[in-house]
Amino acid sequence: MKIDRRQLLGGGALAAAGALTALDPRGNRAVAQNAAAGHGMNGHGGGANGATLRKGATVDHRANGFNPTDILRDFDEGRPRRLASGRTLREWEVVAADKEIEIAPGIKYPAWTFNGRIPGPSLRAREGERLRVRFVNGSAHPHTMHFHGIHPAEMDGVPGVGPGLIEPGKSVVYEFDAEPFGMHLYHCHTGPLAEHIARGMYGAFIVDPKQGREEADELLMMMNGFNTNFDAEGNQVYAVNSIAFHYVNEPIRVRRGELVRIYLANILEYDPINSFHLHGNFFEFFPTGTRLQPTDFTDTIGMVQGQRGILEVRFPNTGMFMFHAHKTEFADLGWMGFFEVL
Amino acid sequence: MEAGSHSRSQVEAPTGRVPVWALGAIPLVLIVGALAALLTVGGDTLGERLGPPVEEIAVERTVLRPGEIELTVRNTGPDAVTVAQMFVNDTYVDYRATDNEIGRSGTEAFTLNYPWQQDSPYLVTLVSETGATTEHEIPVAVETPAPDGGFYGLMALLGVYVGVIPVALGMLFLPFLRRVREHWIRFFMAITIGLLGFLAIDAYLEGTEIAESGTGAFGGAALLFIGAGAAYLGLAALDRVLRERGQRAREAGASALQLSLLVAIGIGLHNLGEGLAIGSAYAVGELALGAFLVFGFALHNTTEGLAIVAPLSAYRRPSLARLGALGLIAGAPAILGAFIGASAYNPEFAALLIGVGIGAIVQVIVQLVPAIRDRAGRALYPASVGGILAGAAVLYATGFLVAA
Numbered sequence: 001m002k003i004d005r006r007q008l009l010g011g012g013a014l015a016a017a018g019a020l021t022a023l024d025p026r027g028n029r030a031v032a033q034n035a036a037a038g039h040g041m042n043g044h045g046g047g048a049n050g051a052t053l054r055k056g057a058t059v060d061h062r063a064n065g066f067n068p069t070d071i072l073r074d075f076d077e078g079r080p081r082r083l084a085s086g087r088t089l090r091e092w093e094v095v096a097a098d099k100e101i102e103i104a105p106g107i108k109y110p111a112w113t114f115n116g117r118i119p120g121p122s123l124r125a126r127e128g129e130r131l132r133v134r135f136v137n138g139s140a141h142p143h144t145m146h147f148h149g150i151h152p153a154e155m156d157g158v159p160g161v162g163p164g165l166i167e168p169g170k171s172v173v174y175e176f177d178a179e180p181f182g183m184h185l186y187h188c189h190t191g192p193l194a195e196h197i198a199r200g201m202y203g204a205f206i207v208d209p210k211q212g213r214e215e216a217d218e219l220l221m222m223m224n225g226f227n228t229n230f231d232a233e234g235n236q237v238y239a240v241n242s243i244a245f246h247y248v249n250e251p252i253r254v255r256r257g258e259l260v261r262i263y264l265a266n267i268l269e270y271d272p273i274n275s276f277h278l279h280g281n282f283f284e285f286f287p288t289g290t291r292l293q294p295t296d297f298t299d300t301i302g303m304v305q306g307q308r309g310i311l312e313v314r315f316p317n318t319g320m321f322m323f324h325a326h327k328t329e330f331a332d333l334g335w336m337g338f339f340e341v342l
Numbered sequence: 343m344e345a346g347s348h349s350r351s352q353v354e355a356p357t358g359r360v361p362v363w364a365l366g367a368i369p370l371v372l373i374v375g376a377l378a379a380l381l382t383v384g385g386d387t388l389g390e391r392l393g394p395p396v397e398e399i400a401v402e403r404t405v406l407r408p409g410e411i412e413l414t415v416r417n418t419g420p421d422a423v424t425v426a427q428m429f430v431n432d433t434y435v436d437y438r439a440t441d442n443e444i445g446r447s448g449t450e451a452f453t454l455n456y457p458w459q460q461d462s463p464y465l466v467t468l469v470s471e472t473g474a475t476t477e478h479e480i481p482v483a484v485e486t487p488a489p490d491g492g493f494y495g496l497m498a499l500l501g502v503y504v505g506v507i508p509v510a511l512g513m514l515f516l517p518f519l520r521r522v523r524e525h526w527i528r529f530f531m532a533i534t535i536g537l538l539g540f541l542a543i544d545a546y547l548e549g550t551e552i553a554e555s556g557t558g559a560f561g562g563a564a565l566l567f568i569g570a571g572a573a574y575l576g577l578a579a580l581d582r583v584l585r586e587r588g589q590r591a592r593e594a595g596a597s598a599l600q601l602s603l604l605v606a607i608g609i610g611l612h613n614l615g616e617g618l619a620i621g622s623a624y625a626v627g628e629l630a631l632g633a634f635l636v637f638g639f640a641l642h643n644t645t646e647g648l649a650i651v652a653p654l655s656a657y658r659r660p661s662l663a664r665l666g667a668l669g670l671i672a673g674a675p676a677i678l679g680a681f682i683g684a685s686a687y688n689p690e691f692a693a694l695l696i697g698v699g700i701g702a703i704v705q706v707i708v709q710l711v712p713a714i715r716d717r718a719g720r721a722l723y724p725a726s727v728g729g730i731l732a733g734a735a736v737l738y739a740t741g742f743l744v745a746a
Contacts, residue, residue, distance in 0.1 A: 046436040047409055047455045053427055055436045104434075106426030106442070106471050228473025236429075236469055244434070332433035 045248065051332035052245065057105030059243055064101050066117040068241035069250050072219045075206065076121040080129075088129045090178075094121065096139040096188075101200070103226050103237050104244040104334060111200040112139055112188070118242045119222040119267070120203030123186070125178040127210045136171040143196065146189035147205055148306070151176035158189045165190060181209040182289035183263045183308045198227055198269035200242075204308075206263055209292065216259040216312070219252065223266045223274045223303070223325070223335065234270055238325065238335035247323075247337025256318050256341050263289070265308035274335075275302040276311075277326035283313035300326050315341040395421040397470050399444060400557035401478040402688060405486045411454040413466065413478065417444040418559040424471040430456045431464055447559065458483045487625055489685045497621055497680040504620060504639040505613045505676025510669050512647015519655040525725065527655050531713045532726040534605075534649035536733020538710075541612055542703040544741070548619070549696035556689030565690055569697020570704065573611060577604060577705040599660070601653035601709055606672040608706035609646045612699035613672065615692070617679020622687040624680075641740045645733070646672060653713060 045052025061067040078092040094114050101111045101118060114120025125131055135145045142165040146157035154162030155176045163172045188201035204220050224242055225235035237244045254260050262283075266274040277300040284294035285301055289310040301309070315321065321339045324331035398419030405412040411430070417423050424443045428435055437454040444450045458464060464480040487493045519530060546566065553563040561568070584600045650668050654660050683692070714726045 048457045051429075051433045052436050053434050057426075104427055104469075106424070107469055107473055108471055109473055226473070228469060229475045230473075236467070236473065236475060329432045333429060334434065 045245075051334075051336065052248075053104055053334075054106070058249075059102045059105050059246070061243075064117075064243075065099070068239075068243045068246040069252075071117065071119065071122075071241045072221070072252060073217075074122060075124040075218070075220065077124050078131075083130070088126070089132060090125050090129050091132045091134070092121070092123060093134045093136065094123075094145065095136045096143045096201070098139045098141070101242065103228075103239070103242055107228060107237065109200075109226050109228055109237075112141065112143070112196065113200050114145075114203055118200040118202075119220075119224070120186070120201070122204040122206060122220045122263075124206040124208070126208045126212075127178055127181040129178045131174075131176055131178050133174045134171060135166060135174060137166045137168055140168055141190070142167050143188045143190050143201060145174055145186050147174065147176070147186045148184040149176065149205065149207070150179045157186075159191065178207045180290050181207045183265065183310050184288075185265055185267065185306060185308060187267065194232065194269050197267065200224075202267045204263060204265060206289075213261065214259060216261040217254055218261045218263065221262055221264045221276075223264070223268055223276065225268045225271070225330070225333075225335070227270050232270055235268070236333070238268070238330040238333045240335060240337060244334025245336055251320065251338035251340035253340050253342060254315060256315055258314065260313050260315070262311040262313070263308075264303075264311055266303035266305055268305060271327075271330075273302055273304055273327065274330065275300060275326045277324055278311075278313065278339075279322040280317065280319075281313055281315055281321060283311040286310040286312070302326075315339065318342060394472065395423075397421065397423045397472065397474045397476075399423050399425075399468065399470075399476050400559070401466070401476075402449065402557050402559075404478070404480060406458065406480070406483055407485065409455065409457055411456055411458060411464075411466065411480070413452045413454070414449055415444060415452060415468065416449045416557045416559050417446055418557050420446060422446060425450075425452065425468050426471045427469045428452065428454060429467050429469070430454060430458070460484065482626070484626060487684060493684070494681065497624075497684055498677050500620055500624070501617050501674070501677025501680045504643065504680075505617060505673035506669065507673075508639060508641075508643030509609070509613075509647040509650065509673035512644040512649070513651045513665060513669055515648050516651040516654060516660075516665070519652060522655075525716075527652065528714045528716065529725050529729045530648065530652045530655075531710055532729025533645075533733035533736070534652050535707055535710050535714065536730035536735075537645050537649055537737050538608070538703045538707050538733075539730065540734040540737040542700050542707070544737070545612065545615060545696050545700050545703070549615075549693050549700065552619075552689050552696065553693035556693065558690075560690045562690065563693065565694040566697035566700065569694040569699075570701030571697075573698040573701030574705045575701075577607065577702055580604070580607075581705075581709065598653050598655075599664070601713070602650055602660075602668055603671070604709050605653065605706050606650050606668040608699075608702035609649065609672040610675040611695075611702040613643075613646075614675035614679040615696040615699040617676035617681075618683035618687070618692050618695055619679075620676075621680035621683025621685075622692065623683075625684040625687060643673075645736055645740075653710070 046055065076092065078090045080088050080090045083089050095116075097113050097116050099111055099113050099116055100108050101113070103109045111118060123133070133145060137143050144157040144159065144164070144166055147155075155174050156162065157174060159165050166172050184205040184207065186203055186205045188196040190196045202222070202224075204222060206220075221240045222242075223240055225238040226242075227234065228236040239246065264276055268274045279299075282297055282299050285296040285298060286292070286294050287309045289308070294312070301311075303309075318341045321341060322336065323339060324336040396419045399415050399417050401413045402416045403414040415425070422443055422445050425439070426442070428437055433456075435454045435456045437452050439450055439452045441450055454466070460483060462483050464483055466478045466480065468476045468478070470476070519527060549566045550563050553565060556562060581600070581604060584603070585597070647669070650672055651665075679695070682695075711721055714729070715721050716723055716726075
């Protein structure tokens with residue numbers, strides 16, 4: 001069940017109280033997150049208080065068809081089915097669609113999407129499973145799905161190899177094994193490549209290790225941006241999960257002492273590097289998520305495009321903790337948010 | 343003549359039943375009707391345009407207050423533009439506006455909440471609803487002076503320094519000019535022509551630059567020519583009126599006074615533009631105030647006073663009141679210009695006023711040419727050419743003293 005943020009604002013304390021009880025690590029947390037918007041960070045930003053979009057203006061998430069708060073914990077495990085061999089076959093259908101997305105209040109971006117959202121669905125499987133992704137091109141442009149991972153050449157989703165470009169109205173099935181475990185990506189690989197990525201055609205491809213990971217409140221964060229004037233020189237809007245300053249307006253609610261696992265990737269086009277910085281806390285970092293031992297205990301990491309990893313953190317204190325790109329220009333242009341630790 | 347009027351009455355005869363006013367009114371009504379029809383239905387016959395909406399906006403005026411930047415934005419394109427967000431030096435900012443949509447040719451004021459620092463440069467980016475960006479550069483941030491009494495007093499003082507005092511000083515040459523021989527008078531008039539010619543060219547170059555810095559919504563550099571044409575023709579008409587009066591009065595020397603008046607008006611209009619440039623430079627913090635400015639302009643504009651009194655050398659007894667009036671006509675507009683420039687500066691309006699100054703100067707040059715003709719009636723001979731070049735050289739050289 002999803003409740004619109006505006007409906008809850010009037011609900012006040014009752015809604016906030018309900019939101020607290022709605023927190024649970026595996027369920028849908030839309031209610032809790034939406035209620036959080038009603039208080040707390042409305043005072044942030046403006047003048048010396050920092051960057052902010054025009055106050056009072058809001059993004060119409062309903063028209064967009066997705067809310068970044070929901071995307072955080074929306075992992076798509078597809079339709080699993082046990083094969084005669086005992087192995088699991090996992091199937092998805094992903095549809096490319098051209099769609100206008102309001103990436104900041106009032107700014108409409110003519111995006112190309114997977115399943116009508118940016119980032120596309122966070123496809124999630126377990127190491128060793130057989131994966132079958134049926135890709136339907138409902139866009140007016142040719143596209144592909146190129147997965148990061150280990151797979152046969154004809155399943156690479158690039159022009160001229162295997163099925164190659166998928167023309168509008170056509171579909172294809174990409175089939176391969178889930179390996180290696182870790183935090184990966186998929187994206188369109190049609191030329192011009194930079195444009196097909198910048199327009200929004202990317203998503204997370206998460207492979208869990210066979211033995212699984214420790215129970216945690218898991219979050220998906222895709223560092224991205226939008227070059228709204230199409231000059232191919234930097235971006236006008238930067239964000240995590242597409243909407244500028246979204247997690248300033250709707251802080252991410254997490255619980256003190258609970259393990260929080262962040263699947264983080266940088267897909268930002270037109271800028272050479274991006275970064276992630278967490279205030280007041282340190283996290284263990286697992287590059288690409290392909291090893292179970294962390295390589296770093298830090299509060300800041302940098303990533304080039306396509307680089308990704310897993311962050312694990314327990315917040316020892318309650319309160320508001322900012323997170324943002326420590327390329328602070330990006331932070332001031334929208335890549336900024338808050339954790340609200342309860 | 344007889345034949346002409348005869349054939350004219352023949353032509354009129356067949357249409358004599360329709361009153362003349364109706365002949366004029368009928369096409370007017372038809373034109374208005376046709377235009378109205380085109381406006382309402384004509385556009386639909388052509389269908390939609392090929393491309394997306396054209397979003398052309400430009401910042402017309404920038405006001406800096408502590409913690410705030412106020413931009414007056416004009417829509418210079420054919421379609422309405424909606425401003426969605428703004429960022430300053432790559433930081434999104436909150437701003438106030440009564441309406442985010444700017445209609446065709448319309449303006450809207452946006453007040454940005456941004457802690458700008460004195461003396462720093464800024465780049466403001468306006469992002470439209472389609473994601474198109476318009477950049478506005480603030481070369482150096484300086485608090486815009488508040489239009490209070492002290493400010494107007496300062497502008498008046500600047501105008502007096504730049505316009506009134508130098509002109510008055512230049513006019514002190516009158517007794518000298520009255521005593522020197524006729525060929526020296528012609529030489530000084532030639533110097534005046536050189537001065538004015540240089541001023542006109544200089545003003546044209548500066549005016550073009552200023553016009554191009556504006557939004558172009560009202561014609562840009564074309565405004566220079568509109569202003570110049572209007573001033574030239576207006577002064578030519580004024581000259582005609584003054585001459586006819588003078589002929590009736592048959593007063594000896596009246597034409598000399600008229601010439602002085604025309605020169606004073608021409609220089610006054612020029613000083614209006616000069617005051618404007620100084621006032622606007624002051625407002626954006628670009629004007630280097632101080633002794634050098636005052637001294638430079640005094641030296642530079644003293645020659646303007648000389649130009650006013652040169653035609654008066656043959657005039658018997660110009661009263662002090664008349665001389666004072668001439669001086670004020672030539673110098674005082676600098677005060678008005680400084681007011682306008684510092685409080686309501688608009689590049690295109692400035693271009694129009696500078697154009698007016700140019701037209702006035704050209705008209706004055708045309709008026710002065712007969713005064714340098716020698717006994718043989720030639721305008722260009724070694725002494726006059728030397729005078730013209732000397733006049734231009736003096737302004738060129740003293741121009742280095744004023745970098746406003």
